[in-house]
Amino acid sequence: MKSADYLIIGGSAAGTTAAETIRNLKPDSSISIVTDENHEMYSRVSLPHYIRGKIDREQVFLRKPEYYSEKNINLLKNTKAKNLDSKNKVVELANGEQVQYGKLLISVGGYVVPLKIPGSDSKNIFYMRTVEDADAIIKASKQAKSAVIIGGGFIGLEFTSCFKVNGVSDVTLLVREDYYWKGKLDKKSAQVLSNTLKKNGITIETNEEADHFDYSNNQSVVVTKSGNKYQADVVGVGIGIRSDLSWLDGSGIKIDRAIVTNEYLETNVPDIYAAGDCAQFKDVIFEREHILGNWANATSQGNAVGKTMALTSPKAPEGQAGQRTVFETASSYSINFFDGSCTFIGVADEDYADEIIVRGSVENHKMTRIFVKTINNVMRVVGATVINSTPDVAPLTVAVKSKVDISQYKDELANAGFDLKNLTL
Numbered sequence: 144m145k146s147a148d149y150l151i152i153g154g155s156a157a158g159t160t161a162a163e164t165i166r167n168l169k170p171d172s173s174i175s176i177v178t179d180e181n182h183e184m185y186s187r188v189s190l191p192h193y194i195r196g197k198i199d200r201e202q203v204f205l206r207k208p209e210y211y212s213e214k215n216i217n218l219l220k221n222t223k224a225k226n227l228d229s230k231n232k233v234v235e236l237a238n239g240e241q242v243q244y245g246k247l248l249i250s251v252g253g254y255v256v257p258l259k260i261p262g263s264d265s266k267n268i269f270y271m272r273t274v275e276d277a278d279a280i281i282k283a284s285k286q287a288k289s290a291v292i293i294g295g296g297f298i299g300l301e302f303t304s305c306f307k308v309n310g311v312s313d314v315t316l317l318v319r320e321d322y323y324w325k326g327k328l329d330k331k332s333a334q335v336l337s338n339t340l341k342k343n344g345i346t347i348e349t350n351e352e353a354d355h356f357d358y359s360n361n362q363s364v365v366v367t368k369s370g371n372k373y374q375a376d377v378v379g380v381g382i383g384i385r386s387d388l389s390w391l392d393g394s395g396i397k398i399d400r401a402i403v404t405n406e407y408l409e410t411n412v413p414d415i416y417a418a419g420d421c422a423q424f425k426d427v428i429f430e431r432e433h434i435l436g437n438w439a440n441a442t443s444q445g446n447a448v449g450k451t452m453a454l455t456s457p458k459a460p461e462g463q464a465g466q467r468t469v470f471e472t473a474s475s476y477s478i479n480f481f482d483g484s485c486t487f488i489g490v491a492d493e494d495y496a497d498e499i500i501v502r503g504s505v506e507n508h509k510m511t512r513i514f515v516k517t518i519n520n521v522m523r524v525v526g527a528t529v530i531n532s533t534p535d536v537a538p539l540t541v542a543v544k545s546k547v548d549i550s551q552y553k554d555e556l557a558n559a560g561f562d563l564k565n566l567t568l
């Protein structure tokens with residue numbers, strides 16, 4: 144049986160960052176990363192840039208093979224953790240190997256949620272998560288004239304410009320709701336975003352839900368529940384991600400919507416931690432349980448949990464032994480599409496905020512919503528959605544992170560002339 148002082152399942156943002164943090168603090172320890180992908184760490188964030196031809200394929204990769212040997216990190220590629228025996232501290236892999244661990248980090252992110260409607264196994268239907276997906280999207284869209292995108296959200300938005308830039312002339316986005324990105328954006332913000340898409344040649348069809356695909360002569364027709372038909376040489380699907388935690392069945396680890404952790408990213412089982420997209424952590428900034436799906440969060444969590452794992456192990460560096468790091472951040476997720484941009488900062492959740500203050504207008508093609516909540520008697524900015532107003536992003540991110548009292552400025556926030564930097568001066 145193999146063994147590792149630190150065993151990490153998932154070698155992406157959270158897992159690799161944790162391994163590197165541990166290596167810095169514990170030079171003599173053994174560290175293994177298990178990944179079911181056949182690659183060293185690469186950037187999912189860069190995949191749309193690669194598809195759009197802005198960067199080369201090799202620029203997607205963040206670590207070279209020799210890096211792992213230099214850092215003495217054992218990377219087990221192309222195999223999957225398939226069972227956890229938490230009592231005996233053993234992870235069983237799909238290739239038949241077993242690995243005994245001292246401490247275990249679960250950083251398995253999420254897989255795409257597959258579209259399950261008749262015909263959805265057609266070969267011209269694409270998802271966007273891996274380098275292989277990106278290769279396939281480039282190849283198919285270069286030969287396509289028409290595309291349909293199913294699913295709003297960030298991936299749907301990425302698909303719009305990825306298809307267009309690769310020469311697809313006719314791109315249609317099908318939206319189930321009565322406006323784009325309902326549930327995350329209000330109607331006006333969605334209108335600003337939709338106007339940018341329309342201006343760049345994207346057709347948006349609302350109240351349209353794909354029912355099935357008809358596929359013949361290398362072309363599929365998306366038939367919606369309302370009976371309308373949309374021709375598509377290629378189809379892009381972005382309907383969410385979901386962690387596969389089935390291999391943890393029987394391990395005793397508490398799982399709710401994701402793996403439940405405290406503020407140190409410790410699970411309820413000793414010596415087992417979770418970080419990144421698969422962690423439902425106790426968020427001390429917003430004082431609630433939280434799952435985040437973004438790169439900055441995954442790397443920050445990898446860093447925090449790596450410190451805790453290293454420093455609570457035997458032979459921790461003198462003066463730091465036993466220290467645990469509280470994970471504390473307010474992250475944001477931004478994308479640029481055509482000449483527009485869209486950013487979500489902190490908790491932009493209508494049910495969570497006390498009040499939402501709006502800056503900008505549809506006419507000016509900019510819209511920022513600022514989510515305000517009083518926590519422990521302090522009126523704070525807890526989140527924001529920012530469409531086509533990039534200068535608002537940095538000061539609002541700082542305001543969310545610094546938890547400052549903004550009560551004296553609250554009435555000014557709606558005024559587009561008010562400099563948001565004042566919030567944290």
Ligand SMILES: Cc1cc2nc3c(=O)[nH]c(=O)nc-3n(C[C@H](O)[C@H](O)[C@H](O)COP(=O)(O)OP(=O)(O)OC[C@H]3O[C@@H](n4cnc5c(N)ncnc54)[C@H](O)[C@@H]3O)c2cc1C
Nearest residue numbers: 153155156157179187224251252253419420436437438441
């Ligand atoms: C196309 C795309 C664009 C994005 N753009 C942005 C962006 O602009 N900004 C932003 O902040 N975020 C973006 N994201 C989200 C960001 O990439 C994720 O939040 C981030 O990758 C999460 O990192 P992670 O380490 O938690 O998990 P992941 O990156 O999901 O990695 C988890 C790894 O674990 C592997 N794995 C899963 N189960 C097992 C198992 N049982 N055994 C072994 N290995 C396993 C997976 O295959 C994967 O390699 C984007 C995501 C995608 C797909």
